[in-house]
Amino acid sequence: MRKFKEGFIEKTLLTSALITVAVTIGIVSVLAFEAVRFFKEVSIFDFFTDSQWTPLFTDKHYGILPLLSGTFLTSAIAISVALPIGLSISIYLSEYAPKSFRKTVKPMLELLAAIPTVVYGFFALIIVTPYLQGIFPNLSGFNSLSAGLVMGIMIIPFISSISEDALHAVPRELREASYGMGATKLQTAFKVVVPAASSGIIVSIILAISRAIGETMIVAVAAGQQPRLTLNPMVPIETITAYIVQVSLGDVQHGSIEYRTIFAAGITLFAFTFVLNTISYRIRKKYQSKYE
Amino acid sequence: MELVAEKNTKNFTMNKESEQESKTKISIKNARVWYGDFEAVKGISMDIKPNSVTAFIGPSGCGKSTFLRLFNRMNDYIDGFRMEGKIKIDGTNIYNKKIHVEELRKEVGMVFQKPNPFPKSIYENVAYGLKIQGISDKKVLDSRVEKALRQADLWEEVKDDLKKSALALSGGQQQRLCIARTLAVEPSIILMDEPTSALDPISTAKIENLIFGLKEKYTIIIVTHNMQQASRISDYTAFFYIGELVEYSKTKTLFTKPEKKRTENYITGRFG
Numbered sequence A: 001m002r003k004f005k006e007g008f009i010e011k012t013l014l015t016s017a018l019i020t021v022a023v024t025i026g027i028v029s030v031l032a033f034e035a036v037r038f039f040k041e042v043s044i045f046d047f048f049t050d051s052q053w054t055p056l057f058t059d060k061h062y063g064i065l066p067l068l069s070g071t072f073l074t075s076a077i078a079i080s081v082a083l084p085i086g087l088s089i090s091i092y093l094s095e096y097a098p099k100s101f102r103k104t105v106k107p108m109l110e111l112l113a114a115i116p117t118v119v120y121g122f123f124a125l126i127i128v129t130p131y132l133q134g135i136f137p138n139l140s141g142f143n144s145l146s147a148g149l150v151m152g153i154m155i156i157p158f159i160s161s162i163s164e165d166a167l168h169a170v171p172r173e174l175r176e177a178s179y180g181m182g183a184t185k186l187q188t189a190f191k192v193v194v195p196a197a198s199s200g201i202i203v204s205i206i207l208a209i210s211r212a213i214g215e216t217m218i219v220a221v222a223a224g225q226q227p228r229l230t231l232n233p234m235v236p237i238e239t240i241t242a243y244i245v246q247v248s249l250g251d252v253q254h255g256s257i258e259y260r261t262i263f264a265a266g267i268t269l270f271a272f273t274f275v276l277n278t279i280s281y282r283i284r285k286k287y288q289s290k291y292e
Numbered sequence B: 001m002e003l004v005a006e007k008n009t010k011n012f013t014m015n016k017e018s019e020q021e022s023k024t025k026i027s028i029k030n031a032r033v034w035y036g037d038f039e040a041v042k043g044i045s046m047d048i049k050p051n052s053v054t055a056f057i058g059p060s061g062c063g064k065s066t067f068l069r070l071f072n073r074m075n076d077y078i079d080g081f082r083m084e085g086k087i088k089i090d091g092t093n094i095y096n097k098k099i100h101v102e103e104l105r106k107e108v109g110m111v112f113q114k115p116n117p118f119p120k121s122i123y124e125n126v127a128y129g130l131k132i133q134g135i136s137d138k139k140v141l142d143s144r145v146e147k148a149l150r151q152a153d154l155w156e157e158v159k160d161d162l163k164k165s166a167l168a169l170s171g172g173q174q175q176r177l178c179i180a181r182t183l184a185v186e187p188s189i190i191l192m193d194e195p196t197s198a199l200d201p202i203s204t205a206k207i208e209n210l211i212f213g214l215k216e217k218y219t220i221i222i223v224t225h226n227m228q229q230a231s232r233i234s235d236y237t238a239f240f241y242i243g244e245l246v247e248y249s250k251t252k253t254l255f256t257k258p259e260k261k262r263t264e265n266y267i268t269g270r271f272g
């Protein structure tokens, strides 16, 4: 009886693992299948070189660059906000803050990532953009600047929390060795602790980038829906994710070329996040064994 | 004292005359340490002689490390740490509010129980303390790195791959690297907390020889659980028991004619 129970539990666990794998494979194959059909009609060369993305207009162009530039722009702004703030927080929490402070503040920061992103989106659109328009009068109502800034705040905990874990895992002996030679806390933090934790910090940054690239609601709500090949943060743009939402919610005909653009855009997005996640996974595996 | 004043001058050592006269490098007066409510060191007074090796022995948990780490203020960052009493190095009370802890630690180096090289190259490990002080001249760094590695008897083994990661060295080599790293800063006191307890007998012998040679220039305090080691390398031995200093005298005297029953029991292995 006991043996049967054990076997049953084992089978259940195995089944759920297999289901997960199957679903992933399923999603990827649908993506790939539809993308292949898309590329039968549109040349890959045009897809990556055409500077316009207008599948929904009569003069159709299928250049992904405007969507990529939109995604790149919002993510870059987000990272340039989240990286310095997130790293400062992690260094402060791990090297300076009293234990009790660290214990209360860290979960509170992680709450930032738990707020529904649509809330961030409207926060960007209704509060941040009007405020920024007070400073930059030529800022459009939809723009990548405020979407990027707000997204940066959202991804702070990805950087601060994972980096802090990495910093905290650096053995106390290394810090003491540094103090013992007359180094200050600041010198120790930047010359010993941060380099020793660098792989963990890089992982945190990659995950944050990956999260920023995949973020949908904030950019869909606040950055606009105008594919535009530009690095100007003041004007409306469209990201890959926002485009996918736009078309999915619209009434394009199932099986049409417009419909397949979703998958072409989707597989591009997937390729990016897949590569980023793979890199971070590799680094993480290497670094896990470092202090054992 | 200078330690208090300009940061970059390294004038912690007092004038040589008075040092020679008093023959005391570190003078401890009624030192007491608490971790929260727990009293780990219960009023210890002792004088430590310059250019000698002093061994701290005693059962586990009796406060040897805590006491040793008072001399470079390494306990300062520990939660709940509190101390009373006076510790003077070369006549200066190192717990004076005006003391630059960083300057003190350049004067009082430390080697730890487990070899703890930085995950950097061999060269960078030894140059670390110098770079911290703002020394960036490549020639100066090179020569001081070499000097320190020679002093630590490691130069011949590593001179061809200074760029190699320190983590690739053996445990014994790592510990000698840690000693070199400490020597590079040119302290006058070196604290060693069980520096050979994680090492094999051959590496241990190498480090003991090293310590023996270093005492000409340095004042060395070594915590050890190894009675033979204490009797081999130290000039003076202090026996601690539950936060108190039980007996402190010339090593030879302490090991051959201990005054206290407790010391005798400990060194003959009857307890602890």
Ligand SMILES: Nc1ncnc2c1ncn2[C@@H]1O[C@H](COP(=O)(O)OP(=O)(O)OP(=O)(O)O)[C@@H](O)[C@H]1O
Pocket (backbone or CB within 6 Å): B035, B038, B040, B058, B059, B060, B061, B062, B063, B064, B065, B066, B067, B078
């Ligand atoms: N950070 C700390 N917080 C609270 N208590 C501590 C702390 N460090 C040490 N103690 C306690 O203080 C006492 C002395 O510890 P210490 O490490 O100085 O002993 P020790 O003689 O070096 O022992 P060992 O030979 O095992 O290294 C012990 O009872 C220990 O439990």
Ligand SMILES: [Mg+2]
Pocket (backbone or CB within 6 Å): B064, B065, B066, B193, B223
């Ligand atoms: Mg100890």
